[in-house]
Amino acid sequence: MDFNKEFDASGLACPLPIVKTKKALADMTSGQVLRVISTDPGSVCDMAAFAEQTGNALLEQASENSKFVFYLKKA
Amino acid sequence: MATKKMALIATKGTLDMAYPPFILASTAAALGWEVQIFFTFYGLQLLRTSLDGIKISPLANPAMPMPVPMPVMVQMLPGMESMATMMMKNKMKSKGVASLQELRDICLEADVKFVACQMTVDLFEFETSEFIKDVEYGGAATFMKFAGESDVCLFI
Numbered sequence: 001m002d003f004n005k006e007f008d009a010s011g012l013a014c015p016l017p018i019v020k021t022k023k024a025l026a027d028m029t030s031g032q033v034l035r036v037i038s039t040d041p042g043s044v045c046d047m048a049a050f051a052e053q054t055g056n057a058l059l060e061q062a063s064e065n066s067k068f069v070f071y072l073k074k075a
Numbered sequence: 076m077a078t079k080k081m082a083l084i085a086t087k088g089t090l091d092m093a094y095p096p097f098i099l100a101s102t103a104a105a106l107g108w109e110v111q112i113f114f115t116f117y118g119l120q121l122l123r124t125s126l127d128g129i130k131i132s133p134l135a136n137p138a139m140p141m142p143v144p145m146p147v148m149v150q151m152l153p154g155m156e157s158m159a160t161m162m163m164k165n166k167m168k169s170k171g172v173a174s175l176q177e178l179r180d181i182c183l184e185a186d187v188k189f190v191a192c193q194m195t196v197d198l199f200e201f202e203t204s205e206f207i208k209d210v211e212y213g214g215a216a217t218f219m220k221f222a223g224e225s226d227v228c229l230f231i
Contacts, residue, residue, distance in 0.1 A: 011171045012171045012173075013170055013171040013172045013173070014098065015098050015101055015102040015105070015173075015178075016171070016173050018102055018105055019101050019102060019104075019105045019181055021105075022105035022106075039171075040171075050105070050106065053106045053107070054106055
């Protein structure tokens with residue numbers, strides 16, 4: 001999937017992947033896609049909850065080599 | 076959708092108990108919530124300019140995982156508290172857990188409002204100059220005003 005920006009949260013624990021994803025989205029414009037990489041298994045549920053509560057759509061999520069990848073479309 | 080609000084009361088000043096208010100506040104702020112933390116009693120220590128004095132003790136905390144079993148008599152020895160704190164901080168760092176300082180900075184950056192309980196500041200004879208500048212001073216009525224409008228209210 002195409003994306004406009006990538007944020008690598010590998011190695012970070014709760015709540016940093018979410019808090020820093022929010023920061024990464026700050027300078028993006030509506031409709032742009034952010035790719036987030038995380039190694040925190042808790043971020044799977046957290047990212048979905050973040051997307052639901054902030055209106056940024058979670059377009060796709062996948063796990064590859066014990067990493068979790070998320071594509072968020074900025075609201 | 077109206078902005079959700081969360082009101083927290085932070086009453087503890089140990090390393091382990093300092094995390095929940097800052098984690099919840101920074102996360103709620105990231106979700107677009109308006110957050111206020113009321114710091115009272117030992118929670119006031121979390122407002123100090125330097126958080127280096129925040130410690131954890133294995134004493135009276137039998138649930139704390141220890142690398143080797145440690146009798147209470149040993150836990151009481153001088154220096155054990157500092158050692159436990161150092162070990163916990165190293166462990167946290169290796170697991171990618173944010174430092175308290177980092178989480179507090181994130182809260183402040185996200186406009187989480189910090190209110191210090193004036194009564195306990197006076198009780199412990201703390202000087203406001205010992206605290207970070209981004210603090211308001213108030214009492215129970217100040218907290219109730221915001222808490223009354225909040226969606227989530229927790230005592231920690």
